[in-house]
Amino acid sequence: MKTMKMISRRSFLKAAMAAAAVSALGLTGCGSSASSTASGTASSAAASSAAASEAGQTFKVGIVNYVDHASLNQIVASVEERLDEVGREKGVTFDYADYYANAQADQTNLNQIGADLVADGVDVIVAVATPTAATMLAAVEDTDIPVVYSAVTDPAAAGFDTEPNITGTSDALNTDAIMNLILAVNPGIDTIGLLYDLSQDASTQAIADAKAFCDSKGIKYIEKNGTTTAEVQMAAEALIAAGVKAVFTPTDNTVMTAELSIYETFTEAGVQHYTGADSFALNGAFVGYGVDYVQLGEATADMVVELLCDGKTPADLPFQTFDNGIATINTETCEALGLDLDTVKKAFAPYCTEVVEVTTAENFS
Incomplete structure (x- = not known):
């Protein structure tokens, strides 16, 4: 992904990859075999994940923040900390530092970030807030890249509950x-x-x-x-x-x-x-x-791990809500x-x- 003015702490050094490479690099893995219920493209990606499982693996995790403020920044920090913790436990690396972007609440920025992450062949995209999730879902169309959202208040109203390639965590309010x-x-x-x-x-x-x-x-x-x-x-x-x-x-x-x-x-x-x-x-x-946004971020990261390390697909993981x-x-x-x-x-x-x-x-x- 190219360095852009809206990106707050990242510098990508890798060139854009061809669409075929994006598909080939879909989901890689570090854990157990894919679920026998998975089918189609997602099943193929999960199978590749199981075949590639080994210590020392690196996964490219795109994290896209909608805008700088305490709630969303707290989620990002919690996701990163949890991925680091699980990475140490499993002996793998979740590379998010090279694939983080902040759109600064600008739709043009979101569109560009999504296109660049797809070109970079990330293994998963974490989308923080509803506009981010909607844009990233559109960006990964025709790819095997799953989207895990966080802080989407109403996933059903956003239409995410009927999409097979997206799941995540909701901060719905009582x-x-x-x-x-x-x-x-x-x-x-x-x-x-x-x-x-x-x-x-x-x-x-x-x-x-x-x-x-x-x-x-x-x-x-x-x-x-x-x-x-x-x-x-x-x-x-x-x-x-x-x-x-x-x-x-x-x-x-x-x-x-x-x-x-x-x-x-x-x-x-x-x-x-x-x-x-x-x-x-x-x-x-x-x-x-x-909602406790630290807990929300941790749960979001755990869903990323299930996709990348356990051979799960977004369809296997219903979106999560939390008790207020x-x-x-x-x-x-x-x-x-x-x-x-x-x-x-x-x-x-x-x-x-x-x-x-x-x-x-x-x-x-």
Whole structure:
């Protein structure tokens, strides 16, 4: 893959390969024989995997991140760490460093990255976030290269559950649970702000669920949207001007990218920001609730290993969802909002399985 401006930490030294070479280099392997239920092209790839199994093997793992922000970067780091761990255990190498790219939320970049990874003959592509997964799936058409996605909120709505060459992990959000957290701290609240990007697939169902929840409780809601950090900042200010005291954002990549720019605006106005991932809280939001992104990344990496080392195909591996239930409180924001941490934790207790405390930082360490 050529070095491109949107690639943050990679330099490819290998020339593009012919289409026939891409096919020949499909799946290689390091483990047990392919499943007897596999058929067609996938079966051939799995058979090649079994025949080639040996210590010292190197697998080319493309990892494509949609955009830089704490949630997605955390997934990438977790995938890489898990692949390194399994590689040491099995005596093989998962080469992701030469095949990592960040599209910076640009569709043109995604298209180019997908084409380059196919030309490089990678053995698998890990696609982080829904737009990435859709683009990589299109890129590998007519090849044997499987796609393993991570942080796709609604795989069925994206059409991935009917595609034979893609599987992965979902960060679907239990919206009612996080809305209950808002009411637990604010039992008399009459209006809730909804902050999201209309173009983000990850937000569609969650926002619909939030509206239904509000309707069922007789609570008004005010919607504000943004597609860039500047627009999200203006939307946040508009919600403050409207007088809301609590704002809900689902697992929205655009708002996540902007969180470091808006959390102080909300906090200084006394507005509690409830969000669909722990990494929002890391970046200053009052509360994040939902999937553990370290666990999500590890599970994604394990699926990669099953494909490359165990002769599995994507069709053998249904996509995975994870139990919600972890509430992450930013203790600095909690204090700045004038809330007592112990009181908040006690209010949350009936609605979550665990409460985690964090302070504001740019990324997870």
